[in-house]
Structures are given as C-alpha cells and as structure tokens.
Amino acid sequence: MRLPHDWLEPGWPAPARVRACSTTRSAGDSQPPFDRFNLGDHVGDDPLQVQANRSWLAQQLNCSPAWLEQVHGVAVVEARPAVVATADACWSRTPGVACTIMTADCLPVLLAARDGSCVAAVHAGWRSLAGGVLENTLAAMAVPPDAVLAWLGPAIGPEVYEVGPEVRDAFVVRHAAAEAAFVPSGRAGHWLADLYRLARIRLAAAGVQAVYGGGFCTLTDERFYSYRGDAVTGRQASLIWLQDE
DSSP states (O other): OOOOTTOBOOOSOOOTTEEEEEOOSTTOOOOTTSOSOOOOSSSSSOHHHHHHHHHHHHHHHTSEEEOEEOOSSOOEEEOOTTOOEEOSEEEEOSTTEEEEEEESSSEEEEEEETTSSOEEEEEEOHHHHHHTHHHHHHHHHTSOGGGEEEEEOOOOOTTTOEEOHHHHHHHHTTOGGGGGGEEEOSSTTOEEEOHHHHHHHHHHHHTOOEEEEOOOOTTTOTTSOOHHHHSSOOOEEEEEEEOOO
C-alpha cells in the first residue's frame, strides 16, 4: 500500500492482513476552505469533488470504504459500503470492506483483533466517548478485550481542547480516574481535556491494554482539518480493513 507522504499508518503489531491509515489534507482538489482532500459530503463542499476524492481514496487503498452518517452517538453497525448507516462506529470481518470514520477534531479509534479476524473504527468525540461508544464497539466485535489492539488517530490535543464542566462531569461520574484528564484552563469553570487519555482510561477499564497512537493535534497541525480552528472546513478519514489471506 503506497500512501501520500504525510498520511498516517498505525505503528502497532497488527497482523499483516490488517491494513489501516488516516488521511490528511493532501492529495485532492477540493477548493478553499475545504482544500484539498476533503472527504466529508455534509460540510458544503462540491459534491462532485467529494465523490472524486472518495473514489480516488478507494482506488488508492484497494478497498471499499463504508461511510457513516455520524451523529455523536453510541450506535455501532456492521460496515456495509452500499449502506450509509446512522452510527458512530462500525466493524467488519469481510475482506476489502473498510470501516471508515470522518473527523475534524474528534478522536478516531481503530480496533483490530490480534488474530486478524475482525476490525472496527470508532468516532469518539466527547459525547460518544462518555456515552460508551468504545464499549459498545468492543461488544459488537465479539472479541475478548485482551485480544484487541487499539490505535488513537489524529484529534484535538490536550493543550488546546477547552471544555465546560458538563464534559468533565460526564466522564468523572463513570470513572474517577478521568479527573486526571482535565486541568483548569485559566478561564473560570472551564477545563483543558485530554481526549487521548480519556480514551485510554475507557479502553483500560474495558480490558484493552494494547493501545497505540495519540500525540497529534488537529487544531495546531496544519496537515489536518479542525472544526474548532476553522468551523467551515473539510473532514479527514481514518480507515481499517482486512485483506484476503
């Protein structure tokens, strides 16, 4: 698999048949403010250009992406390229079908069974993460949690992700350890939240210990789209799929 130079591949010990990547702005022809490789068809970009970008993506990766209508919820579905389901996570055991998540600050989480039998992709913004989307996805995969690898893709970083008290409360009420993922922002009643740490806490509580990735910031790294930074902007995608053995 040959990717554009700045696209991301997980550095994890997944089986060779598990393929995964996260896209960046580079490679496409979308015009500002969606420049260049926007994959979101709901952000105001030219629909024909979005479709051209998506088609090029599928051809480049030699897979069939299963796109979702993401609603910041906790629903999980089987990835089906012919159906745009309303959900925030999907899983697959079918070779060539790519579980696909779009983001522009929210956290994409890619999951793979150590034996290469199942993969999943999760759109883990704070609402979905607090609501249990990771736990629901692990249940849908039907793989023992200690046999699952997780990779945390590009999301807004902990130095700039300011949230209100309702966000902190939503996590701390479930896991006291989540308090460590919030530090005062300097603005009264507001906190800087570490989405990566929150995801690691939830994964660990669910029994997933092999967690990789993190350390990105979509707001400060110009490779990525950022809703907080630009409001009207594109979406990058994180994909994971199985190849035929």
